[in-house]
Amino acid sequence: MKQLLANRVKTLTPSSTLAITAKAKELKDQGIDVIGLGAGEPDFNTPQNILDAATKSMEQGFTKYTPAGGLPTLKQAIIAKLQRDNELAYKANEIIVGVGAKHVLYTLFQVILNEGDEVIIPIPYWVSYPEQVKLAGGVPVYVEGTREQQYKITAEQLASAITEKTKAVIINSPSNPSGMVYSREELKALAEVAEKHDILIVSDEIYEKLLYNGNKHFSIAQISPAIKARTIVVNGLAKSHSMTGWRIGYAAGDAEIINAMTDLASHSTSNATTTAQYAAIEAYNGPQDTVEVMRQAFEERLEKIYPQIAAIPGFKLLKPEGAFYLLPDVAEAMERTGFDNVDAFAESLLTEANVAVIPGSGFGTNMTIRLSYAISYDSLEEAVRRIDQFVKSKWQ
Known part of the structure; x- marks a missing residue:
């Protein structure tokens, strides 16, 4: 056989x-x-207002296909959220809604990586980063953030790991599994290295709402317009709104990359579940208490x-x-x-x-x-x- x-x-x-x-x-x-x-x-x-919105959408017959990249109204809710919470301005063609942040990341690596392209992954890392990179033909390059460094990598470490094959670096803050958070100054230093060496930044911000002891979330895309242009922000509603099973994530970034991700989605998942998208609209547009x-x-x-x-x-x-x-x-x-x-x-x-x-x-x-x-x-x-x-x- x-x-x-x-x-x-x-x-x-x-x-x-x-x-x-x-x-x-x-x-x-x-x-x-x-x-x-x-x-x-x-x-x-999941909060009751979100459950109610999902039920209402089904009762109103909103159970059909949506555009592969997500409902226009959900994209607008995400755009409003990114402006409100992160002071980041995006257009609808710079947003894709996917089947959870995990699948959004998978799709992203599929469209940006060629065989042998390297992606720098700080240790400790979320379990799926290396596997998704390998599935796209890429090569994970590991840089260790030690306990003495609060499990974060430095700009110097990032610079020393970059080669002519480096395509991107993944930044996950707040981090799974360590729970540590990069400061604005630390992110700025990393961003400057990425800009100098012309590599993409994949910023996984799924835990942005879960911060303690007065810490505030800061997205690396906020550093400057130039950094925003090379950053793909990945986020979702799973952790912030207790919607893990609804499978709604999204990416915001360069329109060419987002368009390629949307094209790939059209041949793989089609759209994220319609009912879940209507729930997500309420999650971002409704009360946040x-x-x-x-x-x-x-x-x-x-x-x-x-x-x-x-x-x-x-x-x-x-x-x-x-x-x-x-x-x-x-x-x-x-x-x-x-x-x-x-x-x-x-x-x-x-x-x-x-x-x-x-x-x-x-x-x-x-x-x-x-x-x-x-x-x-x-x-x-x-x-x-x-x-x-x-x-x-x-x-x-």
Whole structure:
């Protein structure tokens, strides 16, 4: 029989986030009390006004195809949002609506990368960045942001990683998995390097509404008109409005790139789900008070749970500034409990302590685990108690 699979998929690494979630669900289905700290989504329902808008759209018969790049009214809502929140001005032909920010990123890499083009990806990174780059024929080039650097890369590191094959750099702020945020000054320094070397900037801003301790979001596209012209801003409603399952994301940027993405969408997904687009219109045009309510809830959990996790033996932890993740360095805990790799450590936490965490290997950091605090505080507290007991019971 001929080879069944294309070579491009043979190098794919399965999503560690989805894998650990599936394993946790399997144990739960067996009746085991597993606490999942792998969630990449808010634990709140979508706000009622958005649900009502979706229902109304269906009742009014708005259930047909839309333009591949998104409803014109949704594009206008996104344009208004970008102007209101980010002081960025875009036209309708500079916006595409896609099936979640993940698929928007996938489509973007498909249209900007040729075989062998390099994309600089800071470590730690979101699990899908490298795989999406490889699927487009690109080559991921990793630059490590160490714990001492607050898991952020410097302009000097970026400059030293650029070659004649470099096409783009990915900036994710606030970051998944670290929760760290680039300051305006740090972004400006990175932008100057990108401009000097004529590379694109892919700015993933999906967690922009989840910032704590007085931090404010600043988009790298705000640096200057020249930087805006080479930046593709990627965002969506999943995290800010608790709409993960609705699958609505978007990109804003150069019209030629957006047009190519729209053409590709017309041959792949067609439009994002029509009902979800009408829900998204209400999400951006309607009241925004629930966004702040959810943000405050996450910040309260962070303030309570951070010192408890930091106190676990062998855990070294920076306090995140955004998103809803903690990324403790567990190298000492692993060494003192007899583990030589973080995947085995996470597996044992799941099977022995019944706590699901995401091993840092999926984020390019082999000495960390990612914990989500997008669950109830009571569950968080119990999970920390179990992890603490697990580590102390094996400490040597």
